[in-house]
Amino acid sequence: MAQTRSGPVRSEVARRSILSAAAEIFAERGYDHLTIEGIAARAGVGKQTIYRWWPSKSDIVAECLLERALLPEQLALPDTGDIRHDLTAWLRSIATVVDSDSGQPLMRSLIAAATENADIGRRLRDSLADADSLAARLRAAAGTEPHLRPDTPYVELAEALVGALVLRVLSRSPLDDAVVDRLVTAIVGPARS
Amino acid sequence: MAQTRSGPVRSEVARRSILSAAAEIFAERGYDHLTIEGIAARAGVGKQTIYRWWPSKSDIVAECLLERALLPEQLALPDTGDIRHDLTAWLRSIATVVDSDSGQPLMRSLIAAATENADIGRRLRDSLADADSLAARLRAAAGTEPHLRPDTPYVELAEALVGALVLRVLSRSPLDDAVVDRLVTAIVGPARS
Amino acid sequence: MAQTRSGPVRSEVARRSILSAAAEIFAERGYDHLTIEGIAARAGVGKQTIYRWWPSKSDIVAECLLERALLPEQLALPDTGDIRHDLTAWLRSIATVVDSDSGQPLMRSLIAAATENADIGRRLRDSLADADSLAARLRAAAGTEPHLRPDTPYVELAEALVGALVLRVLSRSPLDDAVVDRLVTAIVGPARS
Amino acid sequence: MAQTRSGPVRSEVARRSILSAAAEIFAERGYDHLTIEGIAARAGVGKQTIYRWWPSKSDIVAECLLERALLPEQLALPDTGDIRHDLTAWLRSIATVVDSDSGQPLMRSLIAAATENADIGRRLRDSLADADSLAARLRAAAGTEPHLRPDTPYVELAEALVGALVLRVLSRSPLDDAVVDRLVTAIVGPARS
DNA sequence: CAGTAAGCGAGACGGTACGTCCTGTCTTGGT
DNA sequence: ACCAAGACAGGACGTACCGTCTCGCTTACTG
Numbered sequence: 001m002a003q004t005r006s007g008p009v010r011s012e013v014a015r016r017s018i019l020s021a022a023a024e025i026f027a028e029r030g031y032d033h034l035t036i037e038g039i040a041a042r043a044g045v046g047k048q049t050i051y052r053w054w055p056s057k058s059d060i061v062a063e064c065l066l067e068r069a070l071l072p073e074q075l076a077l078p079d080t081g082d083i084r085h086d087l088t089a090w091l092r093s094i095a096t097v098v099d100s101d102s103g104q105p106l107m108r109s110l111i112a113a114a115t116e117n118a119d120i121g122r123r124l125r126d127s128l129a130d131a132d133s134l135a136a137r138l139r140a141a142a143g144t145e146p147h148l149r150p151d152t153p154y155v156e157l158a159e160a161l162v163g164a165l166v167l168r169v170l171s172r173s174p175l176d177d178a179v180v181d182r183l184v185t186a187i188v189g190p191a192r193s
Numbered sequence: 194m195a196q197t198r199s200g201p202v203r204s205e206v207a208r209r210s211i212l213s214a215a216a217e218i219f220a221e222r223g224y225d226h227l228t229i230e231g232i233a234a235r236a237g238v239g240k241q242t243i244y245r246w247w248p249s250k251s252d253i254v255a256e257c258l259l260e261r262a263l264l265p266e267q268l269a270l271p272d273t274g275d276i277r278h279d280l281t282a283w284l285r286s287i288a289t290v291v292d293s294d295s296g297q298p299l300m301r302s303l304i305a306a307a308t309e310n311a312d313i314g315r316r317l318r319d320s321l322a323d324a325d326s327l328a329a330r331l332r333a334a335a336g337t338e339p340h341l342r343p344d345t346p347y348v349e350l351a352e353a354l355v356g357a358l359v360l361r362v363l364s365r366s367p368l369d370d371a372v373v374d375r376l377v378t379a380i381v382g383p384a385r386s
Numbered sequence: 387m388a389q390t391r392s393g394p395v396r397s398e399v400a401r402r403s404i405l406s407a408a409a410e411i412f413a414e415r416g417y418d419h420l421t422i423e424g425i426a427a428r429a430g431v432g433k434q435t436i437y438r439w440w441p442s443k444s445d446i447v448a449e450c451l452l453e454r455a456l457l458p459e460q461l462a463l464p465d466t467g468d469i470r471h472d473l474t475a476w477l478r479s480i481a482t483v484v485d486s487d488s489g490q491p492l493m494r495s496l497i498a499a500a501t502e503n504a505d506i507g508r509r510l511r512d513s514l515a516d517a518d519s520l521a522a523r524l525r526a527a528a529g530t531e532p533h534l535r536p537d538t539p540y541v542e543l544a545e546a547l548v549g550a551l552v553l554r555v556l557s558r559s560p561l562d563d564a565v566v567d568r569l570v571t572a573i574v575g576p577a578r579s
Numbered sequence: 580m581a582q583t584r585s586g587p588v589r590s591e592v593a594r595r596s597i598l599s600a601a602a603e604i605f606a607e608r609g610y611d612h613l614t615i616e617g618i619a620a621r622a623g624v625g626k627q628t629i630y631r632w633w634p635s636k637s638d639i640v641a642e643c644l645l646e647r648a649l650l651p652e653q654l655a656l657p658d659t660g661d662i663r664h665d666l667t668a669w670l671r672s673i674a675t676v677v678d679s680d681s682g683q684p685l686m687r688s689l690i691a692a693a694t695e696n697a698d699i700g701r702r703l704r705d706s707l708a709d710a711d712s713l714a715a716r717l718r719a720a721a722g723t724e725p726h727l728r729p730d731t732p733y734v735e736l737a738e739a740l741v742g743a744l745v746l747r748v749l750s751r752s753p754l755d756d757a758v759v760d761r762l763v764t765a766i767v768g769p770a771r772s
Numbered sequence: 773c774a775g776t777a778a779g780c781g782a783g784a785c786g787g788t789a790c791g792t793c794c795t796g797t798c799t800t801g802g803t
Numbered sequence: 804a805c806c807a808a809g810a811c812a813g814g815a816c817g818t819a820c821c822g823t824c825t826c827g828c829t830t831a832c833t834g
Contacts, residue, residue: 006827007782014785032309037815046786051817112308114363115301116225121363147340151383153375156357160379163356164349166363170307170314182346186353190344201803201805228794239807244796392801393808400811418695423789432812437791498694500749501687502611507749533726537769539761542743546765549742550735552749556693556700568732572739576730585832586778593780616820625781630822 010053017043018050022060023069027102031061031109058117061110065123070110077133083141084191087184094165095175107169125162134158138188147189161187203246210236211243215253216262220295224254224302251310254303258316263303270326276334277384280354280377287358288368300362318355327351331381340382354380396439403429404436408446409455413488417447417495444503447496451509456496458483463519469527470577473547473570480514480551481561493555511548520544524574533575547573589632596622597629601639602648606681610640610688637696640689644702649689651676656712662720663770666740666763673707673744674754686748704741713737717767726768740766 021043025034036057040047054060064070075097077090097103114121135158142148164183168175185191214236218227229250233240247253257263268290270283290296307314328351335341357376361368378384407429411420422443426433440446450456461483463476483489500507514520521544528534550569554561571577600622604613615636619626633639643649654676656669676682693700707713714737721727743762747754764770 004827005782008784008825011785035815036817040786044786046784046788047817048787048819049785052784108308111363112305115305115308118363118365121360121365125360125364147382149383151378153379156372156375157379159360160353160357160376163358163360164353165356166359167314167318167352167356170304170311170359171318172311172314179349182349183353185344186346186350189340190342204806207806229796230794233807237807239805239809240796241798241808242806245805390801391808394799394810397811421789422791426812430812432810432814433791434793434813435811438810494694497749498691501691501694504749504751507746507751511746511750533768535769537764539765542758542761543765545746546739546743546762549744549746550739551742552745553700553704553738553742556690556697556745557704558697558700565735568735569739571730572732572736575726576728584778585776587830587832588779590779614820615822619781623781625779625783626822627782627824628780631779 011049014043014045014049015053018045018060019064019067019069021045022057023064026061026064026070026109027106030105031112034061056116058113058120061113062117062119062123065120065127070106071127075127077137079137083137083145084184084188086137087188088180091165091175091180091183092177095177095180098165098169099175104169104172111166111169124166125159134161141188145188146192157187204242207236207238207242208246211238211253212257212260212262214238215250216257219254219257219263219302220299223298224305227254249309251306251313254306255310255312255316258313258320263299264320268320270330272330276330276338277377277381279330280381281373284358284368284373284376285370288370288373291358291362292368297362297365304359304362317359318352327354334381338381339385350380397435400429400431400435401439404431404446405450405453405455407431408443409450412447412450412456412495413492416491417498420447420495442502444499444506447499448503448505448509451506451513457513461514463523465523469523469531470570470574472523473574474566477551477561477566477569478563481563481566484551484555485561490555490558497552497555510552511545514548514551520547527574531574532578543573590628593622593624593628594632597624597639598643598646598648600624601636602643605640605643605649605688606685609684610691613640635695637692637699640692641696641698641702644699644706649685650706654707656716658716662716662724663763663767665716666767667759670744670754670759670762671756674756674759677744677748678754683748683751690745690748703745704738707741707744713740720767724767725771736766 018039021039022034025038025042034057036047036050039045039057039060040050050060054063061070075090075094078086080086098107110120110124114124135154138148138152138154138157142150142152148154161183164186165175168179173179211232214232215227218231218235227250229240229243232238232250232253233243243253247256254263268283268287271279273279291300303313303317307317328347331341331345331347331350335343335345341347354376357379358368361372366372404425407425408420411424411428420443422433422436425431425443425446426436436446440449447456461476461480464472466472484493496506496510500510521540524534524538524540524543528536528538534540547569550572551561554565559565597618600618601613604617604621613636615626615629618624618636618639619629629639633642640649654669654673657665659665677686689699689703693703714733717727717731717733717736721729721731727733740762743765744754747758752758
């Protein structure tokens with residue numbers, strides 16, 4: 001049986017204050033204006049309490065993502081049975097988030113954080129394109145879409161779609177409806193006439 | 194007639210020293226260890242000379258990219274006529290660069306720089322997927338690959354491929370041969386039996 | 387001929403602000419509440435400007451002493467020709483300073499600073515017992531005081547007197563008139579009947 | 580009748596570990612590198628155990644002095660009947676301690692501690708010049724030394740001698756044989772021809 | 773001989789200050 | 804006018820300690 005040390009235990013209050021403060025500052029001012037001192041001040045916490053539990057600010061951001069404190073929730077891929085329609089709707093809802101005044105910097109901040117922290121990178125990929133949603137839907141559509149076949153590498157295809165979004169964020173290209181349509185076409189093939 | 198200003202003009206020597214110094218430090222230590230003071234010191238230049246001509250360090254990096262001082266050159270898409278073979282070869286040569294010890298951090302640094310500077314983001318996209326190479330080759334292959342049709346949105350397809358690479362870099366996923374094959378399949382369709 | 391470097395020169399304004407701020411805080415709160423950050427804040431100066439010119443806070447205090455920013459001025463040994471009377475008057479004026487509410491901590495702070503910085507120690511000794519005043523007066527009195535002879539080691543005798551003061555400060559013993567008289571007697575011998 | 584509390588009494592083991600650890604660190608690294616956390620760690624003791632029994636680190640040092648854990652023992656004033664010889668021998672033995680590599684910092688550390696704690700100051704004075712040794716010997720010599728008379732204020736004279744030592748430590752002046760001789764002469768008068 | 777209250781080790785906590793690094797602006801003297 | 808050099812005010816870094824506060828344990832007195 002494991003020997004547990006005695007003494008005080010990690011303060012859940014402090015932990016949550018830190019994550020909330022970090023998420024707030026991140027959303028308000030972006031990743032590179034997110035500082036340990038700022039988090040500590042807003043959370044009402046000593047810096048050491050942060051350094052005790054997280055090795056770097058990117059790890060705090062990663063934990064914020066885990067706690068769903070950073071990204072809006074309405075990004076789930078809908079399921080009407082029509083993959084083309086669902087993808088279009090999903091990309092458009094993403095577009096409204098990403099192309100908003102606050103969304104662009106937020107996404108860029110997330111990508112910046114991902115360059116320092118692999119977990120954030122993976123979460124960025126998975127939270128959009130995880131096996132249970134995007135790739136799975138693509139596989140499920142193999143029967144109805146001639147462009148998609150049973151041996152299509154769905155995971156890579158999903159990744160490519162998400163990657164296209166990332167690239168548009170990085171190049172500040174707008175994600176308007178025409179682009180959404182072309183992206184859907186590029187991935188699932190042209191619409192049947 | 195306009196009064197032309199007197200005094201010396203911009204020193205080309207200083208400009209090139211600065212870009213070289215920046216490129217070296219960037220390659221050696223990454224974007225976030227790249228500092229104005231470090232550049233000035235290595236370039237043997239006053240800080241003011243840097244601030245006089247560039248508004249931020251990301252703009253210096255952007256100009257380094259323009260001068261081809263940062264990225265290796267062998268990334269041109271080959272052209273044997275076989276799009277599938279060419280893409281595979283191209284991706285593998287990218288993989289050797291990107292999966293090397295120095296390549297991973299360098300790519301992540303570039304992405305980090307892109308989050309601060311739209312030009313870098315665009316250049317990242319275009320230098321890999323510009324209209325004259327990747328997208329053009331995809332369009333040209335429309336005749337031979339059944340998966341690619343005249344109305345396929347090549348630009349977005351090319352972007353998706355590059356985006357997939359970016360996403361793999363961010364998530365530190367290796368880019369081995371099997372992944373390359375699947376990516377090619379995802380983009381240009383399954384190989385004909 | 388010496389090659390002088392170009393570039394900006396040390397700011398006299400900053401230097402004086404720092405010394406004033408340090409002297410104020412020292413007088414108000416004592417040596418161990420004197421912090422580099424506190425000095426910088428009150429002086430309206432960056433910390434680096436302090437560290438650029440002084441290796442430690444004790445050196446700032448030493449320079450304050452040099453600039454006569456710390457100790458009151460009325461401590462000069464009077465000269466009426468009567469060494470016994472002059473010493474008594476001088477010690478009493480020191481006593482009023484040292485035994486005041488602010489004087490005790492101030493002297494202790496100076497001693498604390500002296501433990502970190504030999505210059506302060508020497509200045510503490512000399513500013514009270516330097517060759518031109520105390521020791522010189524003792525020597526000059528050799529003719530009139532039987533206790534003092536030409537071969538009396540005046541410097542050490544002066545040092546012993548000052549040392550007695552330091553020791554009283556360290557032990558928080560009051561320096562009342564009776565003690566002053568006994569000290570004078572101990573140093574220059576009993577009064578002639 | 581008072582309600583006597585129950586529970587364990589103060590741990591003598593802990594008390595001694597703390598004092599030993601404090602004395603060791605004090606001797607090795609000086610008063611300002613002596614920290615409560617360092618003492619606790621070396622003593623294998625919780626910080627609270629220290630704070631429970633001592634209000635500040637200077638009080639720990641004071642108690643170390645009481646337990647004779649800090650100062651070497653050989654500083655007793657010898658007694659051969661010849662006050663001049665005894666004083667000289669005593670001062671020289673102090674000089675070998677004080678002018679050694681470790682002695683100088685140790686004495687300065689003690690003085691630093693004394694600035695925070697009156698007990699240490701008094702002990703510094705008394706442990707060298709207490710009524711039963713130095714002052715008493717001076718009084719006893721009143722018969723044989725013409726410089727010393729029955730009404731000489733011995734206590735202050737002893738204090739002055741010790742103070743001279745303190746001042747030399749503060750100003751980092753060496754305490755060589757010539758200085759010792761002059762100090763003795765200053766205190767007990769010139770040697771008889 | 774339980775109950776219970778204090779001492780103990782460990783160490784998390786909110787803080788303060790440290791000394792360093794870098795930012796972007798400015799000043800100086802040289803070319 | 805431009806440059807190399809670098810001082811300046813300021814902000815953040817990551818570390819060291821402070822003194823207080825839990826924790827779970829052991830110990831010794833008390834009813």
